Amino acid sequence: xxxxxxxxARDAADPLRTLRDLFTIPEGVVYLDGNSLGVMPAxxxxxxxxxxxxxxxxxxxxxxxxxGWFDLPQxxxxxxxxxxxxxxxxxxxxxxxxxxxxxxxxxxxxxxxEDAPQRRLVVSERSNFPTxxxxxxxxxxxxxxxxxxxxxPEQVAALLPQTAVLMLTHVxxxxxxxxxxxxxxxxxxxxxxxxxxxxxxxxxxxxLDLNGxxxxxxxxxxxxxxxxxxxxxxxxxxHPRHAQRFWQPLSGWWGHAAPFAFTPDYQPAPGxxxxxxxxxxxxxxxxxxxxxxxxxxxxxxxxxxxxxxxSLALTDLFIALVEERCAGHGLAxxxxxxxxxxxxxxxxxxxxxxxxxxxxxxxRGVIGxxxxxxxxxxxxxxxxxxxxxxGFEDVWNSVDHLREVLVSEEWxxxxxxxxxxxx
Ligand SMILES: Cc1ncc(COP(=O)(O)O)c(C=O)c1O
Numbered sequence: 001x002x003x004x005x006x007x008x009a010r011d012a013a014d015p016l017r018t019l020r021d022l023f024t025i026p027e028g029v030v031y032l033d034g035n036s037l038g039v040m041p042a043x044x045x046x047x048x049x050x051x052x053x054x055x056x057x058x059x060x061x062x063x064x065x066x067x068g069w070f071d072l073p074q075x076x077x078x079x080x081x082x083x084x085x086x087x088x089x090x091x092x093x094x095x096x097x098x099x100x101x102x103x104x105x106x107x108x109x110x111x112x113x114e115d116a117p118q119r120r121l122v123v124s125e126r127s128n129f130p131t132x133x134x135x136x137x138x139x140x141x142x143x144x145x146x147x148x149x150x151x152x153p154e155q156v157a158a159l160l161p162q163t164a165v166l167m168l169t170h171v172x173x174x175x176x177x178x179x180x181x182x183x184x185x186x187x188x189x190x191x192x193x194x195x196x197x198x199x200x201x202x203x204x205x206x207x208l209d210l211n212g213x214x215x216x217x218x219x220x221x222x223x224x225x226x227x228x229x230x231x232x233x234x235x236x237x238x239h240p241r242h243a244q245r246f247w248q249p250l251s252g253w254w255g256h257a258a259p260f261a262f263t264p265d266y267q268p269a270p271g272x273x274x275x276x277x278x279x280x281x282x283x284x285x286x287x288x289x290x291x292x293x294x295x296x297x298x299x300x301x302x303x304x305x306x307x308x309x310x311s312l313a314l315t316d317l318f319i320a321l322v323e324e325r326c327a328g329h330g331l332a333x334x335x336x337x338x339x340x341x342x343x344x345x346x347x348x349x350x351x352x353x354x355x356x357x358x359x360x361x362x363x364r365g366v367i368g369x370x371x372x373x374x375x376x377x378x379x380x381x382x383x384x385x386x387x388x389x390x391g392f393e394d395v396w397n398s399v400d401h402l403r404e405v406l407v408s409e410e411w412x413x414x415x416x417x418x419x420x421x422x423x
Contacts, residue, residue, distance in 0.1 A: 108196050232291065
């Protein structure tokens with residue numbers, strides 16, 4: 001049996017515990033939603049204020065050069081590349097994940113169309129995050145491809161001979177289940193298909209090796225585990241073998257080889273810069289820079305490998321404590337127990353009251369979230385574990401509150417059963 005004292009001892013021995021000081025966490029809050037919106041880096045308010053008052057306020061338009069605004073998407077991309085197994089010059093921070101997915105899927109379909117025109121399928125999972133499916137559906141309609149959804153990863157293999165692009169999200173947003181990127185990319189390549197990856201729940205959460213694991217294209221979120229702030233710019237990575245082959249269709253002037261030549265015709269910039277579109281949101285990129293600083297601050301302490309080891313220890317502990325202390329209350333573990341198949345979140349399903357239980361926990365300061373179930377799965381209580389700012393005592397406290405909410409049936413109160421617009 002794990003005790004509160006055990007958890008405190010693990011925190012005291014944790015070499016990453018000082019990283020929590022890089023964040024502003026409200027008193028009394030245990031934040032288990034960094035998989036949706038990361039905690040604010042303590043440096044962000046002053047840094048963003050400086051970008052406003054010093055850079056915008058005094059340097060005005062000169063700041064595009066003097067404050068380095070112009071190449072901020074590339075500079076941040078080079079730093080983020082270190083976290084995802086990419087090289088400098090292969091990645092830019094820009095636009096949203098949805099928009100970046102449109103760009104890379106367009107490029108992938110164009111390449112596949114030239115190399116293997118008889119392949120007409122884009123294959124993905126029914127359980128993928130809806131924006132990915134919506135973007136793919138739109139593009140497939142436009143380009144006369146068919147979006148084929150599978151219910152289980154094992155069904156992918158049979159479709160690969162007709163597949164142009166395999167489009168997967170590395171860590172599933174609802175279940176926390178993680179794909180083997182190397183194996184799935186290799187299977188796609190062996191069959192002659194391209195592999196597009198969404199890293200929304202992976203970047204900053206699990207070690208990644210885009211080049212080593214055979215990805216062709218990747219996109220991901222800046223506001224989740226990268227702590228970039230609400231609506232922070234996302235990122236886009238293209239394997240160097242593809243980067244020069246096609247200009248993505250959102251061919252705005254920021255992706256031009258010489259934007260300030262103002263020529264009437266489009267000449268794509270070399271490499272990943274052509275994946276930029278229009279003028280970049282500098283204040284939001286500044287927030288993302290603060291977020292990246294927090295993840296990169298782990299580098300001297302073992303980097304992504306150390307963060308991953310702690311994340312698994314936190315999620316293992318959470319699972320064990322829920323099973324020890326909340327048994328008999330109708331919770332079922334949805335997230336895989338196998339470390340190789342688990343992202344940095346734990347999802348529990350419950351046939352009744354999942355939304356209200358999450359609301360009752362939030363009222364107690366334990367912030368997780370809820371995702372609706374479907375025909376295959378009851379409603380889900382979702383808890384994300386960001387090892388940068390969470391400790392083992394936080395895990396203990398969160399399960400303690402969960403137990404109290406369940407035992408007292410506090411969640412039945414009317415106020416916890418009224419749904420907000422954003423769940
Ligand atoms: C897998 C995945 N892709 C994309 C998104 C969101 O994309 P966007 O930032 O464009 O809204 C999410 C949001 O949770 C997600 O989980």
